[in-house]
Amino acid sequence: MDSIADMGGTQGWGPARIPTDEPPFAEPWEGRSFALTVLTMGRISGRNLDAFRHALGRLHPVDYLVDGYYGRWLNAAELMLTDSTVLAPGAVDARARRNRGEDVEEPAFPEPTRPDYQATAPGSLREVDHGPAFGVGEVVHTKDLHPQGPTKLPRYLRRRTGTVHAVRPPHVLPDTHAVFAGENPQHVYTVAFPSTELWGPDAEPFTLHAEVFESYLETR
């Protein structure tokens, strides 16, 4: 699906920030949110890293942008927990309001329905029993994908022509893995695109490299 998380090349965000030194967590709650989310994406909700990224991509743009990075993680953790019915919708909000003295009723804890899913190995690297379909130096085209579900083909790289720069080892396909429809491991290619192919003849000259899953590519 196309979502607020897919930001490549979008405009209107203003200038990039000048880097400064900063601690990993600017405030204590950011560390708590980080740890809660890491635990939620696996152990607690029974989901996985790709499901977490898909949860981020399904957030309302306000929920994605307003609370900052670890706020976005918190919102995605809550979404994963309600997806797995570990929590009822609104449970977090109700508890937070009670904590600050509001007279709010909390929803009952539902019966969890965690996905029936087991990873075949840790991480996302897998083996496949066939070689890569494309080789280094080969000209490839990205498909015009607009799936309802998750995808790792960014909008700005759809229907573009590039050259295979490197063949990477097979990885789990997030599109299906995120929704527990199978790991579908496949080769990943680092594809080089000239900037003019992406942004037209007046683009700044540079080369853009991105990882593209095999099923996103065609030779035409």
Added chain:
Amino acid sequence: MTDAPSGRLSPALRTEALEQLLVERELVDPAVMDAFITTYERDVGPLNGARVVARAWTDPEYRAWLLQDGTAAIKDLGYGGPQGEHMVVLEQTEDVHHVVVCTLCSCYPWPVLGLPPSWYKDPAYRAGMVRTPRRTLREMGLEVPEGREIQVWDSSAEVRYLVLPRRPAGTEEWDAEALAALVTRDAMVGVAEVAAP
């Protein structure tokens, strides 16, 4: 924009509430959370990557291995695990400047650089770096010479990149430990150079 987030509770309040709910259900152990937080505050950070870079600057064989098989060479120094399962190292040269971004989320090589800084996660960086990288780098304080080609790497799958910066002049006699102290996180993403001492 849709409805303004008025009446919206702060993420700090909601984080506290979520932790309470999960602890009450015995789904979360606060001590486990503390251990995660401490690990990423104290142990996993850009100093790991700086040690990799300093080793490559002082050991030509290691440098060659690092550029050929980043995952194995980095693991040899003890760094691996989540978000570092397949590492690729990009070498800055006189002719080419590399810079890394993740436009879909904020993928980042945790084992060598720690958790990403806020600018890396910011929409302006994620949006701009794949469209106007020279301008975006300039906004961040790095002027890339006109003759130097820019290569942008969008880590849109699970490959994680570490940039090997150019060793600054005047450090020929320095050992790896002293060199590591010079290497910055920003240089290992490609938004800065390592300054001469």
